[in-house]
Amino acid sequence: MISSSKTPPAAGGAALAVMFSVVFINLVGFGLVVPLLPFFAQSLKAEAWQITLMFSAYSLGQFFAEPFWGRLSDRIGRKPVLLVTLVANALGYLMLAFAPNIWLAIAVRLFTGLGAGNISTVQGYVADVTPPEKRAGRMGLIGAAFGLGFIVGPGLGGLLTQPQLGHIGYQLPIFVAAALAALAAVGVVVFLRESRAKADPAAPRPAFLSGLKFARDNEVVSRVLVVTLIYMAGFSAMESVFGLWAEDRYAWGAREVGLSFMIVGIVSTLNQGFFAGKLARRFGESRVLAVGMLLFGASLVLQVISPVSWFPATSLELGALSIPIVQGWVIPIVMAFGACGMSLAMPNISAMISRASPPDRQGAMLGLNMASSSVARIFGPMIAGALFSGLGHDWPFLIGALLTIPAAVMAINAGRVIRRQKAAAEAVV
Incomplete structure (x- = not known):
């Protein structure tokens, strides 16, 4: 060990x-x-x-x-x-x-x-x-x-x-x-x-699938891995079809799409750097994670129901001043709202997994979490493409939003398990 x-x-x-x-x-x-x-x-x-x-x-x-x-x-x-x-x-x-x-x-x-x-x-x-x-x-x-x-x-x-x-x-x-x-x-x-110190060379090496068995049997890790799978699938699905969706609805090009994702990156960075840890210490990791899932889901719905045009013209005339209006300007604001939710996911998921795993399995469990994320990034865009072409341009967003509800429930349940285990450990002491 x-x-x-x-x-x-x-x-x-x-x-x-x-x-x-x-x-x-x-x-x-x-x-x-x-x-x-x-x-x-x-x-x-x-x-x-x-x-x-x-x-x-x-x-x-x-x-x-x-x-x-x-x-x-x-x-x-x-x-x-x-x-x-x-x-x-x-x-x-x-x-x-x-x-x-x-x-x-x-x-x-x-x-x-x-x-x-x-x-x-x-x-x-x-x-x-x-x-x-x-x-x-x-x-x-x-x-x-x-x-x-x-x-x-x-x-x-x-x-x-x-x-x-x-x-x-x-x-x-x-x-x-x-x-x-x-x-x-x-x-x-x-x-x-x-x-970390190196392992004893004579110590038996765990089988490759042993990590999967531990994750399945761990009430916290198993739930959190599914949360990762769901939210990352929703994000990668949105990311993969967003350009096509925005082009169809607002006649956007690469510039507008790129600026929108830049805003997502800025908001995510600020939120993770300054607020995620404080919120987790005050309200608990599982509660903050659940709220983050619901915020992200709500942003996907808001993107779909946002009006095609808030103004009948492409510019706002204020006397001699003409201000150009970018149709769909509300979308980056909605995406920033969703970025607040997404940025609460990774740090709290990682913290919950590390808290629920013994020291000699933390790397393995965090690795399984990233593997779950990779699975979502492989299949999320493929499913989004099928929904986009087969059912309609809004469906990747709506299905992704719907899935954040069970993800939030799993996050809350994982938090209950952590608190129950902590109370049991304190009772033994």
Whole structure:
């Protein structure tokens, strides 16, 4: 069995700062590449279904990788796993830049997904160096690093991309992403102290499916994994069809869609960085998670019922001043409302899983949670596409909103189990 390191790095403070920086640098690279992938694929003469396959391949790799890296980090420590995955990221980006055709690019994206499954390891490190009552807040700070990376990355990618140069014009951002991943790996080597001791080599290794059995039998983890599956499926479904939906309803283009998602990133970052932890300490992780699910569901309904036009004209005349009106301007406000709910999900889910798991299984359970998220990101867009084309453009949003109700109920029930177990433990003492 693995024991905790004797001295948590600087009581978690300095270690958290290093981890925040590493996550931010790595996610800037990720956010830098993802928005230009469709255009990069088009430069390889890819068809639309092959472009979407690049995204699915990455999520498929993460699905298998997250539990593996999480379990491995429980055994050998967090630092070596973070180092290996960051190096794999850098190599994956380089291979992508030189991929001669779309099929090799898809294979590279699968490899990069396998190497990028380190989110559970990051969360495990934070759990190692953080007292249980502070985990939701610190998980929120790591979530804020993710959000900042997604805000900075796409903007930087847009500045670096040179489409007039053809295929080579899309390689420069990918080279920068590789350099950022390498820089994050250097940061791990130089600044990060290990938070766990290595396992006894003679200790029996748990079977691969043992983590699934533990998660199924754990009343808290099993419920929380389903919450992750539901809310991430709803978000990925909305994300995948939002551009088509907005184009159909408001005649929006890429600029308006991109600005809307940028607002989502800003609100999520601020909420996770400043409010998620405080709300969890005051009201409890499960209650805050349940409210977050319902807020997200309500935002999906509000998007559907929002009027097509609030004004009969495209500009507001105030004397000599003419103010242009963007039709559908209320949608980014509604999405910001939903982002408040979504940003309450990840830190509280991670905190509840780490609280309900023994130290030597935290990485594995957090890895299963990210695998559940990957499953949602694989199938959510596929189902949304079928609903969008078969039943109507609003149905992906409505079905996603409906599913947040059982997700909220499961979150509340998981909280009741945690409180019951805590009361039982205190009674024994």
